[in-house]
Amino acid sequence: MDFGPHLMLALLEGAVLAAVLALMASGLSLVFGVMRVVNVAHGEFYMLGAVVAWAVADLVGGGPAVGFIAALILAPLIVGGLAAAADMTILKRIDYDPERTIVATIGLLYVIQQLTLMGYGPEARPVAPPFNTRIALPWIEWGAGGPSVYFPWGLSTTSYKLFVIGAAAALILAIRLVLLHSKAGLVMRATQLDSEMATAFGIPVERVYAAVFGVGAGLAALAGVLIVPIQQAHYLMGGEALLLSFIVVIIGGLGSLTGTIVAAVLIGMSDGIISVFFSPTLAKILATLLVALVLVFRPQGLFGARER
Amino acid sequence: MSKSDHPQSSSRRAALKTLGAAGAAATLPLWARYTHAQTAAPIRIGFQKHATGIGAAYGRWYDRTSQAAVAKINGEGGINGRMIELVTEDDGTDPKRGAEVIEKFANQSKCDIAFGTLFSHVVIGSAPRAGELKLPYFVVSEGHHVASGMLNRWTLQPGITDVKSQVQAMAPFITDTLGKKVTMIYPDYGFGYDHRDNLVPAVQAAGGEIVAQIAIPPTETSFTKYFPQIPRETEVIYHVMVGPAVLTFVKEMGEFFGPSRPEIFGFIDSLEAVDLASPGLDFLEGTYFWEGMPRYLQADAPAYVTAYRDAVGIDANGASTSDPKDVSTAAHMFGCWETLHIIKAGMEAAGYSSTADRQALVEAVEAMTEMPAGAAHPQGDKLFNGRTHQVFGPQYISKVESGKLNVTHVAPIEDTLYPDEVDYTTQSF
Numbered sequence: 228m229d230f231g232p233h234l235m236l237a238l239l240e241g242a243v244l245a246a247v248l249a250l251m252a253s254g255l256s257l258v259f260g261v262m263r264v265v266n267v268a269h270g271e272f273y274m275l276g277a278v279v280a281w282a283v284a285d286l287v288g289g290g291p292a293v294g295f296i297a298a299l300i301l302a303p304l305i306v307g308g309l310a311a312a313a314d315m316t317i318l319k320r321i322d323y324d325p326e327r328t329i330v331a332t333i334g335l336l337y338v339i340q341q342l343t344l345m346g347y348g349p350e351a352r353p354v355a356p357p358f359n360t361r362i363a364l365p366w367i368e369w370g371a372g373g374p375s376v377y378f379p380w381g382l383s384t385t386s387y388k389l390f391v392i393g394a395a396a397a398l399i400l401a402i403r404l405v406l407l408h409s410k411a412g413l414v415m416r417a418t419q420l421d422s423e424m425a426t427a428f429g430i431p432v433e434r435v436y437a438a439v440f441g442v443g444a445g446l447a448a449l450a451g452v453l454i455v456p457i458q459q460a461h462y463l464m465g466g467e468a469l470l471l472s473f474i475v476v477i478i479g480g481l482g483s484l485t486g487t488i489v490a491a492v493l494i495g496m497s498d499g500i501i502s503v504f505f506s507p508t509l510a511k512i513l514a515t516l517l518v519a520l521v522l523v524f525r526p527q528g529l530f531g532a533r534e535r
Numbered sequence: 536m537s538k539s540d541h542p543q544s545s546s547r548r549a550a551l552k553t554l555g556a557a558g559a560a561a562t563l564p565l566w567a568r569y570t571h572a573q574t575a576a577p578i579r580i581g582f583q584k585h586a587t588g589i590g591a592a593y594g595r596w597y598d599r600t601s602q603a604a605v606a607k608i609n610g611e612g613g614i615n616g617r618m619i620e621l622v623t624e625d626d627g628t629d630p631k632r633g634a635e636v637i638e639k640f641a642n643q644s645k646c647d648i649a650f651g652t653l654f655s656h657v658v659i660g661s662a663p664r665a666g667e668l669k670l671p672y673f674v675v676s677e678g679h680h681v682a683s684g685m686l687n688r689w690t691l692q693p694g695i696t697d698v699k700s701q702v703q704a705m706a707p708f709i710t711d712t713l714g715k716k717v718t719m720i721y722p723d724y725g726f727g728y729d730h731r732d733n734l735v736p737a738v739q740a741a742g743g744e745i746v747a748q749i750a751i752p753p754t755e756t757s758f759t760k761y762f763p764q765i766p767r768e769t770e771v772i773y774h775v776m777v778g779p780a781v782l783t784f785v786k787e788m789g790e791f792f793g794p795s796r797p798e799i800f801g802f803i804d805s806l807e808a809v810d811l812a813s814p815g816l817d818f819l820e821g822t823y824f825w826e827g828m829p830r831y832l833q834a835d836a837p838a839y840v841t842a843y844r845d846a847v848g849i850d851a852n853g854a855s856t857s858d859p860k861d862v863s864t865a866a867h868m869f870g871c872w873e874t875l876h877i878i879k880a881g882m883e884a885a886g887y888s889s890t891a892d893r894q895a896l897v898e899a900v901e902a903m904t905e906m907p908a909g910a911a912h913p914q915g916d917k918l919f920n921g922r923t924h925q926v927f928g929p930q931y932i933s934k935v936e937s938g939k940l941n942v943t944h945v946a947p948i949e950d951t952l953y954p955d956e957v958d959y960t961t962q963s964f
Contacts, residue, residue: 233763236759236760236763237760240757240759240760244757291814344587344591348592348595348861349587349591349592349594349595349779350592350779350808350809350861350862351592351779351780351781351782351783351809352860353782353813353814353815355814356814359814359815361790361793363793380767380795381762381763381765381791381792383790383791383793385790456814457757457783458756458757458780458783459779459780459782459783461779461780462591463588463589463779464756464779467754467756499760502760503760503763507752507755507760507761508752
């Protein structure tokens with residue numbers, strides 16, 4: 228494959244990864260920003276989103292589009308509700324103590340993973356995409372007789388992949404608008420800035436925490452629903468997604484939504500390009516190296532504010 | 536009052552005593568039989584199972600097949616009149632855990648032998664420990680590591696053929712019917728290397744050439760980024776993938792090529808435990824697959840094949856009879872069935888009575904040669920090579936027609952044989 232088309236394919240693949248990653252990492256970043264909780268079980272909520280999407284699509288029937296739309300609505304609600312319940316029954320009882328929440332969410336990770344294995348099984352199961360047309364992409368070549376358009380072998384994407392990129396962008400924009408311009412967003416930001424003062428002003432901080440934990444998990448689940456027609460729902464799929472999300476939020480700055488999105492695009496695109504032209508393993512090596520460099524030279528992340 | 540109380544309590548005590556004695560008496564024949572005549576105790580077979588990890592889908596079906604085989608053998612009187620008891624342990628599809636499981640079988644759960652497992656890195660990690668513990672280790676892995684001489688005298692693979700013989704039998708078909716310029720895509724670990732190392736000479740010998748080799752880590756989840764490495768001149772894609780993302784792999788391959796795909800030949804491993812009717816797999820129509828044993832019930836299947844399928848619980852499409860979406864690993868799991876029958880035959884030939892006879896068991900299996908197709912060998916006739924500890928058998932090539940796999944070519948045993956690379960019988964025990 229020529230360099231130009233090859234690069235375009237790499238960018239398209241990278242953009243899909245970046246979109247899903249940005250959505251998922253936003254949830255992780257939101258939970259950390261507001262609650263100061265490092266949620267190690269975040270990857271499992273992503274996995275649950277995919278698994279619930281499969282279950283919903285399987286139960287609803289009535290064609291791929293109906294099943295997918297039902298999953299898109301129900302899966303984040305179910306997973307978010309589950310996470311809010313976990314917050315109220317576990318995290319609240321250990322007073323959101325940083326060390327103990329890490330241990331508790333690790334425990335949650337294994338409980339969710341093994342229950343999924345027991346209930347759903349070890350297979351990777353597919354969900355049919357609502358639409359999936361292969362789109363061959365043209366490329367312009369400057370030959371002797373001026374520019375000419377042709378369709379290079381293998382340069383293609385699918386309409387569903389483009390939809391994932393668009394949907395993730397729209398959802399992230401919606402989160403931003405809610406956080407900046409709604410009462411709920413105001414309450415969340417107030418809790419993030421100073422939870423004691425927020426309590427003094429009559430904000431029910433505990434309920435805000437439960438809601439934020441639920442919304443964070445719901446975002447991961449949404450990412451899971453969006454990816455499941457491309458990949459399949461499998462009980463171990465949360466592991467790598469969690470690692471990449473952590474890489475993204477550390478580089479972007481824990482708690483900073485803008486930083487998370489910039490870092491997701493950076494990591495997603497570089498992963499796409501490096502793994503197409505060199506090797507996927509090198510892409511992972513460079514991403515983790517970047518995390519190490521950020522931690523050494525800019526511990527608050529690229530967009531994070533220093534602790535006051 | 537107190538007088539009337541005492542008899543009551545003492546009678547309760549007496550009743551308890553009687554009950555206890557009766558209970559002990561009831562168990563007496565069982566344990567008495569075990570201590571005085573050890574041959575009546577069950578034979579304990581340690582089953583290394585991929586219950587978790589990337590091999591879990593295989594583990595589930597290896598378990599079902601093994602349980603079905605044990606039920607059949609026990610129903611027919613067991614081994615030398617002794618029942619088989621499977622002692623199942625999860626190896627996590629992890630070599631380190633695999634070796635620990637072997638140790639547990641030998642030292643803690645007092646198993647007579649060990650039996651298992653598929654993924655080659657787990658087998659390669661476990662076999663040295665089995666050798667040190669002098670524990671017969673029957674693997675169902677299809678890797679070439681047994682016949683290559685990498686392992687030891689205690690490790691045998693009598694129930695499933697190895698990759699080298701499979702690849703060798705496929706190469707002439709690929710170059711004769713599909714094309715001469717082959718690009719191979721394989722998983723980046725032991726099992727994939729068996730394909731890489733054996734396909735190149737086999738295709739060259741058949742008059743073709745390998746134009747590119749693309750290795751993909753078995754834990755990869757997204758594949759489009761690898762496909763640009765496929766050279767334009769490629770006439771045939773040879774693919775073999777494993778792991779939970781195999782469906783994504785095949786689906787993205789279809790999306791990459793679109794309407795102008797080359798010929799495609801795959802090992803069914805790429806779609807094992809995956810429904811061929813899954814969305815996005817339509818492009819596979821007209822492509823070919825190697826199968827260890829046909830997944831779909833063939834029209835000319837003999838009675839012993841249908842009996843085997845019924846016992847394991849798979850329908851005509853190779854899915855579970857209780858859940859049509861639960862597709863089996865039909866091309867590999869027959870190996871568990873056949874291996875357990877070979878263990879039975881070996882133990883009976885060796886007059887196996889206790890763990891002291893483990894060496895005699897290995898020698899008895901080494902002495903085996905021809906194993907005719909039948910209830911114990913539903914996949915077909917087998918030829919066991921005692922020197923290399925490896926079995927040879929027929930290989931199936933199936934074509935996807937109307938979303939089903941129909942066998943179009945059966946490579947006979949003769950096509951799969953190759954010169955010995957090791958003689959384990961010269962090694963000391």
